[in-house]
Every structure is written in structure tokens, then in C-alpha cells.
Amino acid sequence: MNCYDYPQYWDLAFADETAQECEFLIQCAQKYITGDVNRVLEAGCGGGRLVVALAARGYDVTGYDLSETAIDYLRQRLENEGLQANAIVADMQSFVAVPLVDIAINTVSTFRHLLNEQAALAHLRVMAESIRSGGLYIIGMHLLPPDADLEDEESWEAKDDSAKVTMRLTVVEASRENRLEKLRFDMTVEDVASQERGPREFSSEYPMRLYSATQIQELFSLVSEFELIEVYDYWYDISEPQPLDDRLGDAVFVLHRR
Numbered sequence: 498m499n500c501y502d503y504p505q506y507w508d509l510a511f512a513d514e515t516a517q518e519c520e521f522l523i524q525c526a527q528k529y530i531t532g533d534v535n536r537v538l539e540a541g542c543g544g545g546r547l548v549v550a551l552a553a554r555g556y557d558v559t560g561y562d563l564s565e566t567a568i569d570y571l572r573q574r575l576e577n578e579g580l581q582a583n584a585i586v587a588d589m590q591s592f593v594a595v596p597l598v599d600i601a602i603n604t605v606s607t608f609r610h611l612l613n614e615q616a617a618l619a620h621l622r623v624m625a626e627s628i629r630s631g632g633l634y635i636i637g638m639h640l641l642p643p644d645a646d647l648e649d650e651e652s653w654e655a656k657d658d659s660a661k662v663t664m665r666l667t668v669v670e671a672s673r674e675n676r677l678e679k680l681r682f683d684m685t686v687e688d689v690a691s692q693e694r695g696p697r698e699f700s701s702e703y704p705m706r707l708y709s710a711t712q713i714q715e716l717f718s719l720v721s722e723f724e725l726i727e728v729y730d731y732w733y734d735i736s737e738p739q740p741l742d743d744r745l746g747d748a749v750f751v752l753h754r755r
């Protein structure tokens with residue numbers, strides 16, 4: 498069972514973040530980009546909570562994801578809401594946007610699905626081909642500081658009129674040597690429509706690549722088309738850039754396309 502194939506519940510679980518992430522993208526565009534910002538690209542967009550929110554704000558948005566189910570769901574959602582956006586099944590290692598975009602975003606550790614340096618570099622290079630000179634690539638991801646506990650767990654609840662989702666993330670295995678962790682998502686869903694059946698449980702495990710502050714800096718330095726210009730945390734406060742050091746757990750990198 499793949500939790501990413503239930504985008505309606507995934508999007509609900511992360512719905513509280515969406516407005517803040519959109520606002521941050523807009524503030525970054527204002528702070529760092531000269532000229533018009535119209536075209537936005539999201540890599541690994543899942544069910545498209547950000548694609549929908551950005552399209553509703555008038556941007557020309559493209560979102561792509563490996564999951565056909567997620568992209569079908571996004572297309573349907575766009576149609577239902579009378580919005581226009583491009584929703585494409587594609588791989589982060591090879592997708593190149595045509596025409597060039599002004600700004601691109603990659604949220605909630607999606608980048609860590611690229612499991613080795615070769616894959617991560619391939620992605621950064623196709624993103625460099627997709628973003629215009631002077632544009633930005635914003636990447637949000639969890640870092641593992643060298644002295645942090647390898648085991649980690651967090652959980653939260655989210656609900657709307659149709660469902661309540663309880664999401665629990667647990668690191669079930671991790672190794673600093675091979676730079677991989679196995680992250681388990683446990684999603685408990687109570688649908689208003691299916692209350693008689695009781696809660697449903699979905700669970701899946703994903704391998705994710707681990708990065709310390711130094712390791713991500715080293716990776717970015719290998720792609721000369723991008724310059725890391727500023728770092729934030731998950732508070733998304735544009736007036737409070739953060740130092741990139743081992744105190745930072747959740748990082749948002751702002752890469753400038755040279």
C-alpha cells in the first residue's frame with residue numbers, strides 16, 4: 498500500500514502548511530527576482546495542494562510527479578475547481594520544463610527521494626535547464642545534524658468536512674555511513690462517508706537520503722548554475738534567514754539560477 502497513492506488524504510494532512518509555503522514563494526520572488534514572475538514549477542507535486550493554491554493565485558503552474566494516481570487526482574481537482582495548470586507524470590531526474598520557468602519549488606523532503614549523489618545531481622541539472630537565468634529554486638527538506646538522534650517520530654492530525662487524517666512519521670532504520678534512512682508513514686483515515694467501516698490504516702516505507710548541513714552545501718557547490726543565496730527554516734519567515742549549520746533541522750534553501 499503506497500500512501501502517495503492516496504493524495505486526497507496526503508494533501509489534507511499537509512493542508513495547514515500550504516498557505517504559508519505559497520506566501521513564502523511569493524515573498525522570495527519579490528525579494529530575489531528581478532522582472533516578472535509568472536511561471537512556477539513544482540517537482541514531486543503529489544496531489545497538487547501547492548499547484549492548486551498557486552494556480553488559484555493566478556500563476557502559470559506546472560506540477561509533475563512519478564505517481565500517476567496523484568497526477569490523475571490533481572487533474573480532476575483542477576477541473577472541479579475550474580483552474581488551469583499543467584499536471585504531468587514525470588521523473589525528477591529527467592523532466593525539463595519548456596518554456597523556462599521563473600521559480601521552482603520542492604517541498605517537504607521530496608528531494609531526499611533522490612537516493613544517491615548521481616540522482617540528486619541529475620535532478621539539479623535538469624532543474625537548471627528548466628529555470629531562467631535570475632530565477633530561483635526553493636528546496637525544503639529535513640537535515641540530520643551529526644549529533645542528532647537517528648531515531649525520530651512525529652505525528653499530527655488534520656481534518657476537514659469529509660475526513661480526519663492522523664499521520665505518523667517514524668524513522669525505522671537509518672545509517673550515517675550509507676546516508677540512507679527508511680521513513681515509515683502511517684496514515685489513519687476516518688472518512689465521514691465510511692464511518693460505519695471505522696478508521697482505515699495505510700502504511701508505507703520510503704528510503705530517503707540523509708544530509709547534514711555540510712553535505713548539502715557540498716552537493717549544491719557541484720552545480721555551478723546554482724548559487725545558494727539564503728537559508729530559512731520551516732517558519733518561512735522571510736525576514737529571518739538562518740545560518741546553515743548543525744543547529745538547523747528543517748531547512749529551506751533558496752538557490753539562485755545564475
Ligand SMILES: C[S@@+](CC[C@H](N)C(=O)[O-])C[C@H]1O[C@@H](n2cnc3c(N)ncnc32)[C@H](O)[C@@H]1O
Nearest residue numbers: 501541542543562563564587588589604607610
Ligand atoms: C513527500 S511527497 C510531497 C508531495 C508534495 N510536494 C507536497 O508537498 O505535498 C513526495 C512526492 O514525490 C514524488 N516522487 C518521489 N520520487 C519522485 C521522482 N523521482 N520523480 C517525481 N516525483 C517523485 C512522490 O510520488 C510523492 O508524491
